[in-house]
Amino acid sequence: MNPRLPHLTAAALLALVGAATAQTAVQDPWVRATVAQQKASGAFMRITSAHGAKLVAVSTPLAGIAEVHEMAMHGTTMRMRAVPSLDLPAGQAVELKPGGYHLMLMDLKQQLKAGDTVALTLVIEGRDGKRETLQVKAPVRALGADTHGAMKH
Numbered sequence: 001m002n003p004r005l006p007h008l009t010a011a012a013l014l015a016l017v018g019a020a021t022a023q024t025a026v027q028d029p030w031v032r033a034t035v036a037q038q039k040a041s042g043a044f045m046r047i048t049s050a051h052g053a054k055l056v057a058v059s060t061p062l063a064g065i066a067e068v069h070e071m072a073m074h075g076t077t078m079r080m081r082a083v084p085s086l087d088l089p090a091g092q093a094v095e096l097k098p099g100g101y102h103l104m105l106m107d108l109k110q111q112l113k114a115g116d117t118v119a120l121t122l123v124i125e126g127r128d129g130k131r132e133t134l135q136v137k138a139p140v141r142a143l144g145a146d147t148h149g150a151m152k153h
Contacts, residue, residue: 064107
């Protein structure tokens with residue numbers, strides 16, 4: 001028997017346990033830059049829940065208020081509103097993007113400049129009621145850098 005085999009097996013098991021505990025993944029997070037005196041911006045990303053969950057809260061030390069928002073057409077008018085949670089169907093990426101669901105950061109404490117990083121805390125609630133907290137580092141992109149459409153507030 002190879003004397004290194006028990007160590008490799010233990011390492012493989014630890015890797016599997018780590019993968020099993022990661023219920024939600026975030027891809028391509030970013031925040032839109034602001035101009036001087038601007039007090040609000042949006043954060044965008046793709047969120048995938050392995051087993052199905054919902055995004056129930058967001059926070060950041062850079063904003064007094066952070067909420068999940070929805071933009072939708074009502075007749076001929078585009079409207080934005082806060083939503084209490086955002087469903088994350090099992091195994092399906094949910095895109096937070098300009099013109100759709102997004103994270104609204106309001107009462108900003110400083111200007112957000114391209115190249116900065118914004119720390120976001122996402123709270124995900126699973127179907128079983130257990131909560132998972134994700135720490136996300138989102139780079140700030142220059143104004144006009146998105147290619148998904150305009151978000152106007």
